[in-house]
Amino acid sequence: MHPFRSDIDFQSGAMSRGVLRTRRVSDMLDYFADKGAAREAAEDRDPLVYQYTTIDLPEESGHVLHGMTTIYPGLVGREYYMTKGHYHRERAAGEVYLCLSGLGKLVMEREDGETAVLDMEPGTACYVPPYWAHRACNVGEKPLVFFASFPGHAGHDYGTVEQYGFANRVENHGGKTVVIDPMPEGRGL
Amino acid sequence: MHPFRSDIDFQSGAMSRGVLRTRRVSDMLDYFADKGAAREAAEDRDPLVYQYTTIDLPEESGHVLHGMTTIYPGLVGREYYMTKGHYHRERAAGEVYLCLSGLGKLVMEREDGETAVLDMEPGTACYVPPYWAHRACNVGEKPLVFFASFPGHAGHDYGTVEQYGFANRVENHGGKTVVIDPMPEGRGL
Numbered sequence: 265m266h267p268f269r270s271d272i273d274f275q276s277g278a279m280s281r282g283v284l285r286t287r288r289v290s291d292m293l294d295y296f297a298d299k300g301a302a303r304e305a306a307e308d309r310d311p312l313v314y315q316y317t318t319i320d321l322p323e324e325s326g327h328v329l330h331g332m333t334t335i336y337p338g339l340v341g342r343e344y345y346m347t348k349g350h351y352h353r354e355r356a357a358g359e360v361y362l363c364l365s366g367l368g369k370l371v372m373e374r375e376d377g378e379t380a381v382l383d384m385e386p387g388t389a390c391y392v393p394p395y396w397a398h399r400a401c402n403v404g405e406k407p408l409v410f411f412a413s414f415p416g417h418a419g420h421d422y423g424t425v426e427q428y429g430f431a432n433r434v435e436n437h438g439g440k441t442v443v444i445d446p447m448p449e450g451r452g453l
Numbered sequence: 454m455h456p457f458r459s460d461i462d463f464q465s466g467a468m469s470r471g472v473l474r475t476r477r478v479s480d481m482l483d484y485f486a487d488k489g490a491a492r493e494a495a496e497d498r499d500p501l502v503y504q505y506t507t508i509d510l511p512e513e514s515g516h517v518l519h520g521m522t523t524i525y526p527g528l529v530g531r532e533y534y535m536t537k538g539h540y541h542r543e544r545a546a547g548e549v550y551l552c553l554s555g556l557g558k559l560v561m562e563r564e565d566g567e568t569a570v571l572d573m574e575p576g577t578a579c580y581v582p583p584y585w586a587h588r589a590c591n592v593g594e595k596p597l598v599f600f601a602s603f604p605g606h607a608g609h610d611y612g613t614v615e616q617y618g619f620a621n622r623v624e625n626h627g628g629k630t631v632v633i634d635p636m637p638e639g640r641g642l
Contacts, residue, residue, distance in 0.1 A: 265582035326545040356515040393454035413602040
């Protein structure tokens with residue numbers, strides 16, 4: 265394979281090559297806590313929640329998959345716009361996020377019930393170690409834009425999060441950002 | 454391992470955690486084409502050519518090693534300040550560079566003699582596929598700052614470049630940046 269470059273706009277997250285995918289509220293009805301608010305938004309304008317671009321590379325160990333994610337500002341009920349979130353199919357694969365614009369929370373958890381939250385702002389490099397599911401939430405007023413890089417063999421497992429959700433949810437309570445855990449007793453999957 | 458973040462200054466390349474290493478001209482006497490100019494600079498002020506910070510992570514497949522590099526502006530003879538450059542010890546491991554500030558050239562080559570050069574400027578994500586040695590050169594007037602990410606098991610082989618050099622050199626000829634190949638017939642190692 266020959267070396268190549270792609271050009272990124274740090275404010276919008278646009279990338280000059282790669283495969284662009286979009287997620288609207290209607291694609292995420294099972295992910296938001298307030299199902300009624302989600303259904304209503306989907307039936308009304310069905311707004312774009314996030315989009316991401318991934319460079320098309322072989323999904324093999326040794327390759328470095330990379331791409332851009334843009335999460336728009338907004339709420340579904342009290343919950344901030346967020347990515348679906350996923351484990352890697354290969355659980356022993358990590359990921360690094362470099363935040364380029366906006367404000368976010370990176371919510372993570374392990375199958376043994378451990379949880380973690382990191383703040384994202386321009387210049388933060390957040391490391392998601394192997395075994396941690398990860399989801400980003402936009403808690404600011406402009407798009408949250410970040411660069412992500414992960415091993416070629418990582419793969420994606422969205423199903424586990426779709427079925428069990430994340431322990432921590434990031435919500436706006438009267439203008440304040442709060443991370444709430446609806447299952448404070450902890451849980452393992 | 455628990456998730457963590459580090460904070461990066463995009464203008465200077467400073468990183469709030471990790472291991473900082475510096476390379477002065479005296480560390481690179483065998484790398485610059487003009488050995489006399491290199492010796493002279495090393496004996497005079499011995500300027501800093503570049504520095505890099507790498508987050509301390511296990512060097513294992515699945516981890517995503519990452520860090521920052523800052524190459525200062527300057528010349529040794531006609532040759533721009535640059536990194537030593539390296540192959541990965543595990544040849545089948547790639548790397549991605551995200552340029553955050555400054556102007557550069559990313560010079561690459563394979564052991565079969567293939568060469569490639571990519572321009573680096575703020576917002577360019579350059580992909581170094583498996584099997585390509587890589588070196589960055591600062592061709593601008595401010596520090597060249599970039600984020601790099603590569604597989605945990607990649608390892609570094611500096612010896613091959615130290616012994617054979619790079620086919621392409623990036624020089625300033627009367628104010629113009631030129632990429633010259635002193636062995637235009639091509640070569641394999």
